[in-house]
Amino acid sequence: MAPNSRRLFPTATLLLTFFFFSLTGAQSFIGVNYGQVADNLPSPESTVQLLLSTTVAKIRLYGADPAILRALAGTRISAVIGTGNGDIPSLAGDPSAASSWVAANVLPFLPSTSISAVSVGNEALSSGDPSIASLLLPAMQNLRSALAASPLASDIKVSSVHSMAVLAQSEPPSAGAFHSDLAPSLHAVLDFLNTTGSPFMINPYPFFAYRSDPRPETLAFCLFQPNIGRFDAGTRITYTNMFDAQIDAIRSALNAAGFPGVDVVVAETGWPYRGDPDEVGTNIENARAFNGNLIAHLRSMAGTPLMPGKSVETYIFALYDEDLKPGPTSERSFGLFRTDLTMTYDAGLTATSAAAPSASPAGRWCVPKEEATDQELQENLDYACGQASVDCRPIQPGGMCYEPNTVRSHAAYAMNQLFQVSGRNTWNCDFRQSAMLTATDPTRSPRADPARPSLARHAKLCEVFAGLIRKAFCVGRFLTGFNARRRSQGQTFPIRILAVLTNAGEMVYFFDHFLWLSASLIPPSPGG
Numbered sequence: 040m041a042p043n044s045r046r047l048f049p050t051a052t053l054l055l056t057f058f059f060f061s062l063t064g065a066q067s068f069i070g071v072n073y074g075q076v077a078d079n080l081p082s083p084e085s086t087v088q089l090l091l092s093t094t095v096a097k098i099r100l101y102g103a104d105p106a107i108l109r110a111l112a113g114t115r116i117s118a119v120i121g122t123g124n125g126d127i128p129s130l131a132g133d134p135s136a137a138s139s140w141v142a143a144n145v146l147p148f149l150p151s152t153s154i155s156a157v158s159v160g161n162e163a164l165s166s167g168d169p170s171i172a173s174l175l176l177p178a179m180q181n182l183r184s185a186l187a188a189s190p191l192a193s194d195i196k197v198s199s200v201h202s203m204a205v206l207a208q209s210e211p212p213s214a215g216a217f218h219s220d221l222a223p224s225l226h227a228v229l230d231f232l233n234t235t236g237s238p239f240m241i242n243p244y245p246f247f248a249y250r251s252d253p254r255p256e257t258l259a260f261c262l263f264q265p266n267i268g269r270f271d272a273g274t275r276i277t278y279t280n281m282f283d284a285q286i287d288a289i290r291s292a293l294n295a296a297g298f299p300g301v302d303v304v305v306a307e308t309g310w311p312y313r314g315d316p317d318e319v320g321t322n323i324e325n326a327r328a329f330n331g332n333l334i335a336h337l338r339s340m341a342g343t344p345l346m347p348g349k350s351v352e353t354y355i356f357a358l359y360d361e362d363l364k365p366g367p368t369s370e371r372s373f374g375l376f377r378t379d380l381t382m383t384y385d386a387g388l389t390a391t392s393a394a395a396p397s398a399s400p401a402g403r404w405c406v407p408k409e410e411a412t413d414q415e416l417q418e419n420l421d422y423a424c425g426q427a428s429v430d431c432r433p434i435q436p437g438g439m440c441y442e443p444n445t446v447r448s449h450a451a452y453a454m455n456q457l458f459q460v461s462g463r464n465t466w467n468c469d470f471r472q473s474a475m476l477t478a479t480d481p482t483r484s485p486r487a488d489p490a491r492p493s494l495a496r497h498a499k500l501c502e503v504f505a506g507l508i509r510k511a512f513c514v515g516r517f518l519t520g521f522n523a524r525r526r527s528q529g530q531t532f533p534i535r536i537l538a539v540l541t542n543a544g545e546m547v548y549f550f551d552h553f554l555w556l557s558a559s560l561i562p563p564s565p566g567g
């Protein structure tokens with residue numbers, strides 16, 4: 040390739056990639072919970088500035104703090120607000136109580152603050168108060184009517200948040216079913232959600248699943264790390280992480296109850312970064328692995344096995360620690376950020392860490408460590424190929440990258456593919472310490488056998504081929520997402536122009552990456 044174009048392309052790419060990300064930097068499916076049981080929280084304005092520096096697009100409040108709702112005015116961040124469990128009896132008993140609640144907590148902030156939903160109570164069905172179960176539906180109905188009475192508020196959804204305890208069974212996921220004693224009240228609520236197009240909101244915590252079964256293989260399954268997976272005989276699907284398994288258990292329970300059309304929203308999930316000495320798994324490494332891998336998983340748009348191809352809207356618990364919460368230390372240690380606005384650890388939420396992966400189209404590879412055993416590599420291989428976003432056909436018999444047919448070679452391919460699609464963060468190349476990052480193209484490193492240049496050439500071809508598959512996947516994913524966005528915003532003229540420009544940007548990026556990959560197939564010219 041001519042030296043000039045080699046310099047031009049990265050510049051154009053960088054500009055267009057930046058443009059692309061400035062449009063889609065916030066990710067509509069990533070939210071955080073803002074619990075306020077604390078006496079050291081930053082000001083609402085600083086909190087909103089902090090959120091705007093991340094890819095978080097949504098915040099969930101447990102109440103309707105007017106200062107926060109005001110600070111959100113005019114920003115891209117939308118809010119889910121909530122009523123307390125204690126409000127449920129009055130909201131259920133009296134339509135005018137619902138109107139007053141809406142007049143005090145919703146209407147003053149519209150339309151400048153975007154409020155997407157009101158959650159009636161929090162885990163009310165598992166609150167231990169049986170009288171609340173029968174009041175939940177009338178409370179939701181009254182709130183719905185009160186919102187519908189105001190044109191500005193009529194699009195706000197009404198739902199309620201449930202704990203995983205509403206399930207009588209969650210394993211295997213296909214056997215997911217609601218508790219039969221909750222059936223009458225839950226069915227009425229589901230009917231309401233179905234009729235009003237509102238989501239079912241649930242709090243799945245792989246952390247609690249690990250706590251009740253603290254084996255190393257369960258930890259890996261809960262942290263989205265390589266593991267042998269869990270086979271669901273009902274669907275013949277092997278699950279590779281607890282988050283997907285829990286969500287699909289909810290999906291199955293909703294389907295079995297007759298509501299396949301009701302969407303699932305994850306109202307809370309998270310992992311504490313510290314705990315008391317007797318609290319297993321509570322440390323920074325696990326919290327970072329869970330939240331970092333969760334975010335990468337959501338960004339990959341792989342979805343769950345039963346709901347492939349789109350990411351479930353997910354609110355991570357929590358924005359900050361809540362220092363006044365009772366209970367074990369872990370209860371006060373879920374914060375992604377410290378109250379001085381610094382990160383507790385890097386979960387990959389900042390706007391720059393989202394843009395970084397595509398801003399540097401190439402240059403980092405994830406490769407097996409020299410000392411990794413074949414058994415470790417086989418597990419990594421199975422795990423990586425079990426992910427919907429990794430295409431392992433090239434390393435199957437007859438595939439372009441099948442030779443050399445060794446576990447190490449196949450695992451190297453699959454591990455690097457997973458690394459490339461899950462965000463190219465350092466922690467995406469851990470594989471339980473059996474992998475490492477390298478800046479040197481492994482196929483051109485001194486270790487590549489100089490006596491067999493054809494092998495290196497072949498490995499390079501593999502990377503080109505796999506890179507193209509990845510690009511095709513990204514372009515498809517982007518177009519789907521953008522078209523959905525375009526439709527939802529009423530197809531105004533500027534949006535259509537932006538669609539054309541960003542698609543053009545993706546294509547330039549695509550060809551630049553292709554040229555970059557193929558350039559190294561051609562022997563470097565002297566001085567080039």
Ligand SMILES: *[C@@H]1O[C@H](CO)[C@@H](O)[C@H](O)[C@H]1NC(C)=O
Binds near residue numbers: 234
């Ligand atoms: C759910 O809603 C859809 C359309 O809105 C309707 O066709 C379906 O019958 C409803 N399901 C139940 C179980 O009511």
